[in-house]
Amino acid sequence: MNKGYLAIVLHAHLPYVRHPEHERSLEERWFLEAMTESYIPLLKMFSSLLADGVDFGVTMSLSPTLLSMMKDPFLQDRYARHLEQLVELAAREVERTKDQPQINRLARMYLEMFEGVERTFAAECKRDITGALGQLFESGRVELATTAATHAYLPLVDPDGPGVRAQVRQGVRYFEECFGVRPRGFWLPECGYVEGLEKVLADEGIQYFILEHHGLTLGAPYPRAGTFNPVRTPAGVYAFGRDQETAKQVWSATEGYPGDYDYRDFYRDIGFDLDDSYIRPYVHGDLRVHTGIKYHRITGPHDYKELYDPDRAVMRAREHADNFVFNRRHQIGYWSARLPNPPLIVAPYDAELFGHWWFEGPWFLDLVFRKIDRERDTVETTTLSRYLEAYPDCEEVEPSGSSWGYKGYNEVWLNGTNDWVYPHLHQAARRMVRLVRSHAGAPDYVKRALTQAARELVLAQASDWPFIMHSGTQVGYAHQRFVKHMGRFLRLTAMIETGAVDSAFVDAAGAHDNIFPSLDVSIFS
Amino acid sequence: MLYEEQYWLPEHYGEDRVTLMMVDPENLYAYWEMTGKPAGRPFVRLFEIKERYGKEVPDLRAQVEVAQRGNYYFHNTSADSKYFAEAGWMTDAGFIMVARSNVLSTPRLEPTAAVRRPAAAAMHHVPLPSSPAEHVWTGR
Numbered sequence: 001m002n003k004g005y006l007a008i009v010l011h012a013h014l015p016y017v018r019h020p021e022h023e024r025s026l027e028e029r030w031f032l033e034a035m036t037e038s039y040i041p042l043l044k045m046f047s048s049l050l051a052d053g054v055d056f057g058v059t060m061s062l063s064p065t066l067l068s069m070m071k072d073p074f075l076q077d078r079y080a081r082h083l084e085q086l087v088e089l090a091a092r093e094v095e096r097t098k099d100q101p102q103i104n105r106l107a108r109m110y111l112e113m114f115e116g117v118e119r120t121f122a123a124e125c126k127r128d129i130t131g132a133l134g135q136l137f138e139s140g141r142v143e144l145a146t147t148a149a150t151h152a153y154l155p156l157v158d159p160d161g162p163g164v165r166a167q168v169r170q171g172v173r174y175f176e177e178c179f180g181v182r183p184r185g186f187w188l189p190e191c192g193y194v195e196g197l198e199k200v201l202a203d204e205g206i207q208y209f210i211l212e213h214h215g216l217t218l219g220a221p222y223p224r225a226g227t228f229n230p231v232r233t234p235a236g237v238y239a240f241g242r243d244q245e246t247a248k249q250v251w252s253a254t255e256g257y258p259g260d261y262d263y264r265d266f267y268r269d270i271g272f273d274l275d276d277s278y279i280r281p282y283v284h285g286d287l288r289v290h291t292g293i294k295y296h297r298i299t300g301p302h303d304y305k306e307l308y309d310p311d312r313a314v315m316r317a318r319e320h321a322d323n324f325v326f327n328r329r330h331q332i333g334y335w336s337a338r339l340p341n342p343p344l345i346v347a348p349y350d351a352e353l354f355g356h357w358w359f360e361g362p363w364f365l366d367l368v369f370r371k372i373d374r375e376r377d378t379v380e381t382t383t384l385s386r387y388l389e390a391y392p393d394c395e396e397v398e399p400s401g402s403s404w405g406y407k408g409y410n411e412v413w414l415n416g417t418n419d420w421v422y423p424h425l426h427q428a429a430r431r432m433v434r435l436v437r438s439h440a441g442a443p444d445y446v447k448r449a450l451t452q453a454a455r456e457l458v459l460a461q462a463s464d465w466p467f468i469m470h471s472g473t474q475v476g477y478a479h480q481r482f483v484k485h486m487g488r489f490l491r492l493t494a495m496i497e498t499g500a501v502d503s504a505f506v507d508a509a510g511a512h513d514n515i516f517p518s519l520d521v522s523i524f525s
Numbered sequence: 526m527l528y529e530e531q532y533w534l535p536e537h538y539g540e541d542r543v544t545l546m547m548v549d550p551e552n553l554y555a556y557w558e559m560t561g562k563p564a565g566r567p568f569v570r571l572f573e574i575k576e577r578y579g580k581e582v583p584d585l586r587a588q589v590e591v592a593q594r595g596n597y598y599f600h601n602t603s604a605d606s607k608y609f610a611e612a613g614w615m616t617d618a619g620f621i622m623v624a625r626s627n628v629l630s631t632p633r634l635e636p637t638a639a640v641r642r643p644a645a646a647a648m649h650h651v652p653l654p655s656s657p658a659e660h661v662w663t664g665r
Contacts, residue, residue, distance in 0.1 A: 155547070156546060159544060159545075159546065159627045159629075160627070195630055195632070217636060218632065218633045218634070218635070218636055218637075219637075220633075220637045221637055222636045222637050400632040400633050401547070401550075401630075401631070401632030402632065407549055408549070409547065409548065409549035409550065409632075410546075410547055410548055410549065411548050411549055411552075414546060414547075414548050414554055415548070419554060419556070419596060422544070422546065422556065423538070423544070423556050423558075424534055426544060427538045427540075483532050483534060484530070484532060486532070486534055487530065487532025487533075487534065488530075488532075490532075490534070490535070491532075
């Protein structure tokens with residue numbers, strides 16, 4: 001008999017990156033790589049679990065920026081071309097390595113993998129990945145949830161509130177546009193929670209969100225079940241707490257599963273290893289980049305790398321899946337007699353960890369779901385909504401400000417590298433609200449300018465820009481994107497205020513920053 | 526046209542305003558702007574709202590001489606407390622406030638008292654058969 005539940009939550013997000021002005025864009029590769037290595041493999045994995053009749057539950061939050069990119073015909077074209085190239089490169093690798101059986105086997109593995117992804121994308125899904133995700137959603141086994149419109153870090157985006165409300169409203173509306181139903185769950189970007197946020201979520205009809213562990217355990221009163229039962233916030237929205245043990249087992253760079261020496265090494269890639277004349281068509285001009293073809297395993301804490309052995313890696317993934325399930329059973333066994341409702345372990349991860357960073361991650365998840373279903377011992381996987389439907393009576397707790405970032409609060413998004421963005425963002429949100437109120441009956445060409453200003457503002461609010469400025473890689477890009485969106489916002493709002501709207505500029509900005517075609521500026525009211 | 530755009534964001538917006546933000550419960554950040562002609566030395570002051578005799582009373586926690594526009598990190602603030610900041614001019618006759626910030630509540634750093642705490646989290650973690658790797662991936 002089952003005594004408790006495991007809710008794996010995969011949060012999928014990428015910033016909105018789309019550069020038709022360049023023949024090739026380095027940053028668009030984030031999307032191209034994550035599609036091939038994470039999103040499509042996860043989609044295939046869930047589909048195969050369904051096809052095999054596996055009883056499982058998983059929750060997946062999808063950022064509206066990512067959904068917009070998946071639906072964008074221009075990016076779909078670029079992705080199709082990227083896949084063609086990838087298949088071509090893998091086929092050349094099979095030929096090039098024909099006298100090196102060990103590497104050749106790996107080259108064939110990549111060729112097969114890329115051809116499979118191409119088949120899923122082009123033939124099976126007809127490029128419509130969001131449609132395929134919607135079908136999984138309808139199955140009831142994969143619950144989809146939304147997040148902030150452009151993944152703004154909500155505790156800092158706007159102390160006065162309108163920026164936060166706009167992000168939440170658009171996150172909800174865009175989800176409904178994509179999947180035809182309102183989302184029940186809302187992923188707080190970076191698990192960033194600030195006092196009062198639950199009221200905004202409640203106003204938009206959200207039923208639950210997820211907190212970092214201490215966001216719940218430092219709540220008032222102390223939740224008697226720790227993070228092992230959800231709580232009800234005073235606004236009526238439910239809050240789940242992130243489990244620490246499952247976080248550490250997968251996330252920890254030193255002890256986590258993905259660092260195992262038998263797993264594939266992420267950094268050693270033929271994009272850096274092979275001759276310039278050979279690899280040049282598949283990298284970024286003069287710049288060497290990851291191609292996705294990697295022949296080595298982590299091996300150890302040194303530069304010496306041995307060849308990757310997929311059989312050993314699968315064995316290791318199986319051991320890790322066994323270990324993961326074993327530990328969940330013990331957690332649940334311990335807590336089940338001590339809690340009012342059956343224990344629930346909430347294990348959220350970035351979706352891109354699985355496949356992109358941790359190559360074997362999708363295998364691991366597949367093994368975990370199958371093992372739990374096959375053995376039906378103590379633990380069952382579930383979606384967050386399914387758990388709430390079964391156990392709606394919860395303790396009332398007021399959560400505490402928190403995030404899953406370094407040190408548990410806002411430092412990653414507010415420090416000497418990125419604090420300069422906030423005066424602009426805050427001023428812009430106030431200005432936007434003022435203009436929406438004062439231009440309710442404005443002619444269409446003014447409304448179009450106002451709508452484009454709203455697009456530029458939400459794009460500037462993305463958590464990614466301050467995050468990248470802090471992380472120190474591709475800082476120039478984040479800086480440039482922030483200044484560009486804020487600059488366009490200021491130019492558009494100045495036009496509206498002076499009554500001199502340059503429609504050609506509005507059109508050009510709209511063609512370029514084309515996120516949320518049906519955006520309604522009332523999100524800022 | 527669009528691709529030759531060059532933008533310089535304004536250094537200030539011509540508003541008397543001070544905004545208080547939280548880095549973590551023990552570190553706050555304020556940015557401000559004071560328009561108009563200086564009427565003294567520019568100062569930013571941080572207040573903690575304390576409760577005394579059932580009333581909320583502001584308690585001056587820090588004051589620093591600053592520039593007319595700028596930002597500042599306040600350190601050693603307290604968890605589970607309320608703060609606000611003021612920007613203004615320090616004169617011989619006292620402080621002339623130009624702008625007051627939002628009120629910011631810092632979260633707790635300790636669990637709330639007087640509740641039944643569950644036993645320490647179950648420690649059933651079984652070591653893996655292989656030694657943990659030192660590999661660091663670039664996940665968050």
